[in-house]
Amino acid sequence: MPVTLDATAADFETAFDKLLNAKREDSPDVDAVVAEIIADVRARGDAAVIELSAKFDRVTLNPDTLRISAAEVDAAVAEVSPEDRKALELAADRIRAYHARQLPEDAEWTDPDGATLGWRWTPVSAAGLYVPGGLASYPSSVLMNAIPAKVAGVERLAMVVPTPDGVLNPLVLLAARIAGVDEIYRIGGAQAVAALAYGTATIPPVDKITGPGNAFVAAAKRRVFGKVGIDMIAGPSEILVIADGDNDPDFIALDLLSQAEHDESAQSILITTDPAFGQAVEEAVEKRLLTLERRAIAGVSWRDNGAIITVPDLDAAAALSNRIAPEHLELCVADPQALSAKITHAGAIFLGQWTPEAIGDYVGGPNHVLPTARSARFSSGLSVLDFMKRTTLAQMSPEALRAIGPSAERLAQSESLEAHGLSVTARLRKLNT
């Protein structure tokens, strides 16, 4: 049974805090193993990657077969049905169109003192995309990571995907091709992250690594951070649905279950102004859990981490939502725009009853890589900006230096940084002679 809370009850704050701070995930401590793997790849390069792939993925590789050839990709993607291909292409087109609008603008202006200032955005030169193997190998994730990189202008996009027992995933390879991935290596785990970060004889290093992975991959990303950039370390998926009584309980039940089916640690929460509706959703969830393919996983998630919270009004719902800072937020209410305006922290908002969260996972257009574990308080979903960086620009005219240089001299002196001040003083002296 999920937790059922009433926001007007006397003990609500205690119970809500418990829900907010519950640690859902047990992260195994794999840091020592991962440190060894990274050191091994740095020391022995391809040889280490090949040995570790034999050990973990049961594949026999050599430097010539680390990379999946264009011919292999051709052969694999030929197996994909026209319907699946069409769906992937529609998704890619929509994701590309959305992300193209994120391209930031450069700026340059001259201020009244005569200083020309501005900034310029440039893409990361080379990025690496981690794609998990096996069941968690999602073609949609390939699109969501690769398309923003390519829209940003990343010249070289290298993907790694383990192939346990040598099995290629045709849809993943097709997604990579549609998204414009430049190189694909059949490796995974911490060894793949190390190879991308430090390079081997066969795999040139990249500057930034994104993409989901298991505990080993997450630990490896944390370790190589600094040498390369990384995206966030994603936790288990979450959904918060705010719904009034005027909804189909089965729609909402399925939306809650579509996060619950990801992972036993996933969390699905309903906040409703209508206790009877909350009850109806709970019944609808139980009914769906009788037949759902992934009912074992979804059932554990719902019972251990699910919650139904009744609130007196939508303002109270928004306030609780902002404290949760959910990864995914559905607003199934009569005026979703009005409610949306009250939301200050959320990864992605889905407005109205015709926008199930799953639309956003695949074809909506916005990215599905979103901040989990309340980190929407301070971070955003993956975007084109994650594959770009900004260089600031400043050029002083002699007049500008005359106008603002003395203040720089003064501040340098107050910070006891003499050379800083002298670098201005020497120039002012020349200007004034």
Place this chain on the structure above:
Amino acid sequence: MPVTLDATAADFETAFDKLLNAKREDSPDVDAVVAEIIADVRARGDAAVIELSAKFDRVTLNPDTLRISAAEVDAAVAEVSPEDRKALELAADRIRAYHARQLPEDAEWTDPDGATLGWRWTPVSAAGLYVPGGLASYPSSVLMNAIPAKVAGVERLAMVVPTPDGVLNPLVLLAARIAGVDEIYRIGGAQAVAALAYGTATIPPVDKITGPGNAFVAAAKRRVFGKVGIDMIAGPSEILVIADGDNDPDFIALDLLSQAEHDESAQSILITTDPAFGQAVEEAVEKRLLTLERRAIAGVSWRDNGAIITVPDLDAAAALSNRIAPEHLELCVADPQALSAKITHAGAIFLGQWTPEAIGDYVGGPNHVLPTARSARFSSGLSVLDFMKRTTLAQMSPEALRAIGPSAERLAQSESLEAHGLSVTARLRKLNT
């Protein structure tokens, strides 16, 4: 003696790679100590913070004196000279004007399928600013961290600054007041970072922590990352100057020394097309090193980490610069704009001979918190965006769901996520009845 390299020499690549990969900084391993301090602050709150401040800063505090009162700030800032105040205000005005232009725009549009899409930027609710104590307590850094936060719209900006032996820094407090800092606590070290991240009875927790610090502070920021957001972990400062022969060697020498004086681990590099000019700069550096206040530090930095590289032309200079990805890049050449266009990786560019890097440290307007250690390949300096996050928005009309829903169903099926697909199917079924 700094390294002197000729880009056309046979062994250049080896020597340049050595320069590029030299590890300049010895980070002491303080992680275990820091883990203990954080655990202590989480368990005992104010009491732990007070004990640790007594131990490390030799100050006797209680919960009522943890925060520096407005009256104390008034008294301290009254000591600041009018000239220093004017310089700080000029700097703050220019930094504010520059950063105000970074405020990102929201977007919303309806696409041909009838899907309304967009995003909305919101500020982080509460941010914490770490300011070091003692010699490294720079008022300019307070401005550079606090102003972007306030421009972003951060409602609550809490600053921590240790006061060894109880001594307040009037300029730092004035900078905080000018920048709009809301609360100031006289604490530092890992205990201050822990208090900001987890909160105590006296200090409410924040969502994001920025600002420079020693090895303990850096380790604490790494540890609390995830619970809160953090800015980058900055390494020792660096400058790269690209100069032709038509420059005053003393200007360039002072620019190189203004990084070298920060820290023995700092790095100053000159790339020039004119070997005789390189020689003249080296002589000018040596001459300045005879009298510079911080000559001991600057001398070690220059001799251990400095370099002068001669190149055949400016294209070669740009190519080397892009491999270095410097924190600060000065372009002291006849046409700095043309050269700037060839730079793909740099934290900040200073164009022309009248723009010493020190202008950017204080009064230029752009931020002086910039990516070090070659991380300009994948990251940017501090900006308003670091204190904001983006929520993506999506609303499907019934027509939009009819148009793109079937592709979502197809992809959910291919990923074996049945509830995802059913959440779309159930709605399409209702729409079609």
